[in-house]
Amino acid sequence: MRESRPVAVETRHLIQDTLPAISEGGAPAAEVSQYACQRRTTTDNYNVVFTDAFEVLAECYEFNQMDGRCLAFRRAASVLKSLPRGLSSLEETHSLPCLGGHAKAIIGEILQHGRAFDVEKVLSDERYQTLKIFTSVFGVGPKTAEKWYRSGLRSLDHILADQSIQLNHMQQNGFLHYGDISRAVSKAEARALTKVIGETVQAITPDALLALTGGFRRGKEFGHDVDIIFTTLELGMEENLLLAVIKSLEKQGILLYCDYQASTFDLTKVPAHSFEAMDHFAKCFLILRLEASQVEEGLNSPVEDIRGWRAVRVDLVSPPVDRYAFALLGWTGSRV
DNA sequence: CGGCAT
DNA sequence: CGTAT
């Protein structure tokens, strides 16, 4: 995980026959592989109290453009998420990677008092609270949020009321569909959208491969978007397929927003380090209109919402067929 | 002290 | 700069 790229295979990379060592106290020390593929599941988190705290600190450092420290706390959170049970003492952190003095101090405080001073301070900070709200808008990152904060703006209503602010297309859609796309997407909604995209793809080319990826493929019940990967068996036609799918969605009247990114994939330019190529397939970031009638368990919407539809963020990726399995692996993700 | 994913 | 994993 530290490397975040392929590394030379060493003895320590081989999967060990790990019977956890029984410590003096009796309970086996929480000892976990640094490799996500050796983890039992990728969805359970027995250390939410600690990982939530680390994620607050990571976000705070992100807002302050301290990328290194931000990354350090994101890694610390990932490590705790990979544990098979909740931490119950500081000693259990001794063998864990990516946890240093600061992270351990936070864990110690939370173990003792249920909260940590540094985290409480960040949570009560006006700048943090405001940047958190601004960056919750699709299309608004830390730089834009900071710019708005510096000019004295403190709420989304202030942003919308300010005549001098020029929202780009992505941000306009972020505000337009704010309620819908900040609400969780259910597994039933993801299945419904997979069916819509599947039928659309099928109508264009019968010899297609398609899969739901991202968090839902990892077994999550809820997500913040839907990731779908598909391709055609006809090598070289995958970009045309994606463009045809987008046109069809538009014709069906369900395409609310589309940011298309053409493939930059070129085998001759990235031969050896092909993991970098994952990013280079044709893809698009969409906002789609999902009809309530298409979702078996109904929409994940408040009861007072009588529209009969909701907007959902959907990402489509279309790799060449000989890269399909590889892209599926990449887009099934996990930060670890 | 430099690097930190693409 | 934003998005995604």
Next chain:
DNA sequence: GCCG
């Protein structure tokens, strides 16, 4: 902030 953590690590090599």
